[in-house]
Amino acid sequence: MDKILNIRNLSKRYGPVQAVDSLSLEVPKGSVFGILGPNGSGKTTTLGMLLGVTKPDSGDFSWFGKPLNFETKQKLGAILETPNFYPYMSAVDNLKVVAQIKEIGNANIDGVLKTVNLNTRADSKFKTYSLGMKQRLAIASALLSNPEVLVLDEPTNGLDPQGIAEIRALIKDIASQGITVIIASHLLDEIEKVCTHAAVIRFGKLLFCGTVEELTGHEGVVEIGSEDLNLTRMLLEKLDGVDSVKIEGDMLLVVLDKKISPSEINKHLVAQGIFAHHLVFRKNSLEKQFLNLISNS
Known part of the structure; x- marks a missing residue:
């Protein structure tokens, strides 16, 4: 299986805290890859480095066999933090703003709203959305550029059981379209029910990397x-x-x-x-x- 992401000895320190410690792993193309670890294990820091938000102290990584640059960034869709949308604007208008920022036009807006099952609420104001709907709109914004990889940090955090089920179903649907999905999560249930592959990290160190079946033994x-x-x-x-x-x-x-x-x-x-x-x-x-x-x- 082709590797879409290669990480080699990636490290990041914040003062006395070694957030990521010589991390090396590979993500297969077409997988749903979970980065699993307790809170504070270095998951978000790792994603931040992979997306160019944070600079690593040492080590390197490549997307599609190339370093992170404008070309490779165009192939990535990501949600690292709670997304901010204009509360008094509709989903459609908010996505138009995102499309303008990304300079990609509005052609995909209807399609991504349908993908995340918000097409019937496309004209509703963002402030009327439930937390689960807001998260789905965030995923829609990440899909606007037709990415080859979708990166999600704790995508079900704070959601009720129905919202969690909706996001899980959505991730599986997106993966079925050939998009590689990378998820950082501390929830075992999420990794087991959604992911095909997983890496377990603690204190920034890799403890395991392989298929979910291999992880269960x-x-x-x-x-x-x-x-x-x-x-x-x-x-x-x-x-x-x-x-x-x-x-x-x-x-x-x-x-x-x-x-x-x-x-x-x-x-x-x-x-x-x-x-x-x-x-x-x-x-x-x-x-x-x-x-x-x-x-x-």
Whole structure:
């Protein structure tokens, strides 16, 4: 997979605080890439350097194989802080102001409003918008220039459950159009439900970088109960997609190393004359893996 962003030994210090410490990672093209870490871990500082807002002390990075310049900036859409719009102006008029600042014309305004599902409220004043609608308008403004990459810093911060669900659905929709999305977040649930890849950082240091599946360690665990656990274990150990099988109490714990549905496992057992009286799939806990990384760093 092509890399859209390469970061090499990026560092930034604010007085006695080492905000980012020799950070190196790569972002695959077409991914939804989450930068995950506790508050104060250096996520926003990292994005600031990548977007040219903050100058790094050392290290470098490249977008599309090139340094950050006018050409590469044109391919980026970003929201780093709470966006400011004119409260007494409509969404359309606010986006016209943004388009004028970016010198890109008004041709995409209707399209981006439709993308963020604000087309029916396009003429409403910004001050009448909910927090979730304001965030969607901000994303619309970032999409005005048809960017290849969308960068979002804590996109669901402060939103209610409905607003969070709307932003998550919107991010997935944007990614489905071929746009690479980079998200900084401290929310595990957000990374797990939206992202394909993730980097975990703490105190500015990289603790992990890879796919979300790699971060959780495996694809999940299936609990199985049957009349003959030893025979069931023997049959499952030979099944493609099964990493390990162990007996725990009156159950088998089947660890999966790739995606295989519980129904496929059940079908395999039935074909061998084994009928499970208990079969439950448990997805591996991202929270557990994250806490392990943080506590061991």
